Amino acid sequence: MAKETLDAGKPTIDIASLANRIEEGERAALARGITLIESRRADHRAFANDLLELLMPNTGKSVRVGISGVPGVGKSTMIDLFGATLTDKGHKVAVLAVDPSSSRTGGSILGDKTRMERLSVDRNAFIRPSPSAGTLGGVAAKTREAMLLCEAAGFDVILVETVGTGQSETAVSDMVDFFLVLMLPGAGDELQGIKKGILELADAIAVNKADGENIDRARAAAAEYRAALHIMTPQDSVWSPPVMTVSGQTGDGLDDIWATINQHRDALQAVGRLDEKRRQQNVRWMWSIFDDQIKALLRDQPNIAARVPELEHDVAEGGVAAARAAATLLALLRDNPDT
Numbered sequence: 062m063a064k065e066t067l068d069a070g071k072p073t074i075d076i077a078s079l080a081n082r083i084e085e086g087e088r089a090a091l092a093r094g095i096t097l098i099e100s101r102r103a104d105h106r107a108f109a110n111d112l113l114e115l116l117m118p119n120t121g122k123s124v125r126v127g128i129s130g131v132p133g134v135g136k137s138t139m140i141d142l143f144g145a146t147l148t149d150k151g152h153k154v155a156v157l158a159v160d161p162s163s164s165r166t167g168g169s170i171l172g173d174k175t176r177m178e179r180l181s182v183d184r185n186a187f188i189r190p191s192p193s194a195g196t197l198g199g200v201a202a203k204t205r206e207a208m209l210l211c212e213a214a215g216f217d218v219i220l221v222e223t224v225g226t227g228q229s230e231t232a233v234s235d236m237v238d239f240f241l242v243l244m245l246p247g248a249g250d251e252l253q254g255i256k257k258g259i260l261e262l263a264d265a266i267a268v269n270k271a272d273g274e275n276i277d278r279a280r281a282a283a284a285e286y287r288a289a290l291h292i293m294t295p296q297d298s299v300w301s302p303p304v305m306t307v308s309g310q311t312g313d314g315l316d317d318i319w320a321t322i323n324q325h326r327d328a329l330q331a332v333g334r335l336d337e338k339r340r341q342q343n344v345r346w347m348w349s350i351f352d353d354q355i356k357a358l359l360r361d362q363p364n365i366a367a368r369v370p371e372l373e374h375d376v377a378e379g380g381v382a383a384a385r386a387a388a389t390l391l392a393l394l395r396d397n398p399d400t
C-alpha cells in the first residue's frame with residue numbers, strides 16, 4: 062500500500078484544514094491524518110494531538126467491533142463479506158487491524174488489499190492495515206486513534222481485526238464495544254486449546270466455515286463451546302455471550318452476527334453500561350499512554366541511559382542480579398535533580 066507523504070520538508074501542517082477535510086469524509090485526508098498519527102516524529106506527534114483534539118467532538122458515534130481468531134480461521138474472508146452486507150444496508154464501514162508483528166515491508170494481516178476484494182473497491186468502506194511493527198501498546202494506541210479519525214470522517218461501523226494472540230486480543234477488546242471471537246469447526250482438540258482468557262473477553266463466539274461438509278462439525282463445535290462458556294464464565298445479568306455458526310464464504314449467519322451486535326448494544330445501553338464501558342476504556346487508555354511515555358522519559362535520562370549498557374550486560378551475564386540492577390536504576394532516578 063502506498064504510504065502518504067506528510068510534506069516532510071515543511072515545518073507546519075494546516076491541521077484545521079486537514080480536520081475539516083476529514084470531517085467532510087475526504088478519504089485522502091483521512092489516510093493522511095492516520096499517517097500523521099502513525100508517525101514517530103515528535104513534531105508530527107504534536108500535530109496529531111492537535112488534530113485529535115479538533116476532531117474529538119465528532120468521535121464516538123460508531124459501533125466498534127473487534128474480530129479475532131487464529132490465522133486461517135477466515136477473518137479476512139468474513140470481514141470482506143460482513144462489511145459488504147453492512148455497506149449494502151447503508152453503513153459506512155472502516156476496517157482497522159492490530160498486529161504488532163506486521164510491518165509495511167513484510168506484509169501485514171491487512172496489508173494485501175486483495176484479501177478483501179469487495180471492500181477494497183467499496184466507496185463506503187475504508188481499509189487500513191495495522192501500523193508497522195512496534196510495541197503492542199504503541200500499535201494499539203495508533204489503531205485506537207485511527208478509529209477516532211474514521212469516526213470523525215463519518216464511518217459508523219468500525220471493525221478492528223486482530224490475530225489470535227492473547228495480548229493483542231486484550232488490547233483490541235479494550236477499544237471496542239463488542240468483541241467477536243471466530244473459531245474453527247471441529248471442536249475436540251481445539252476446545253482443549255482455548256485459552257480461558259479469550260472466552261472471558263468474548264461477547265459472542267462464531268464457529269466459522271459452517272458450510273458444505275463442515276456444517277455438522279461446526280454445529281457440534283458450537284454446542285461444545287456453549288457448554289464450555291456456561292461452565293467457565295460467570296453469568297452476567299445483562300449479557301450472556303451466544304455461540305453461533307457462520308460462513309464468511311456463503312454469508313450464512315452474518316445477519317445473525319449483526320443482530321447480536323445490536324442486541325448487545327441495546328442491552329448495555331438500557332442500563333447505561335455502554336457509556337460506562339467507554340469511559341473506563343478512555344481512562345485506562347490515558348494511563349497506558351502515560352505509562353509508556355513515562356518509561357521512555359525515564360530511560361532517556363542521561364544518568365540512567367549512561368548506565369544501561371553496562372547494567373544490561375552484567376544482568377545478562379549473571380554477574381548482577383536483575384533486582385539489584387533495577388534498584389541501582391531506581392536509586393539513580395531518585396538522585397537525579399531533573400526528575
Ligand code: GDP
Nearest residue numbers: 131132133134135136137138270272308309310
Ligand atoms: P484469516 O487468516 O483468518 O484472515 O483467514 P482467511 O480469510 O485468509 O481464510 C483462510 C482460508 O480459509 C482461505 O483459504 C479461505 O478461502 C478459507 N475460508 C475462509 N472463510 C471460509 C468459510 O467461511 N468457509 C470455508 N469453507 N472456507 C473459508
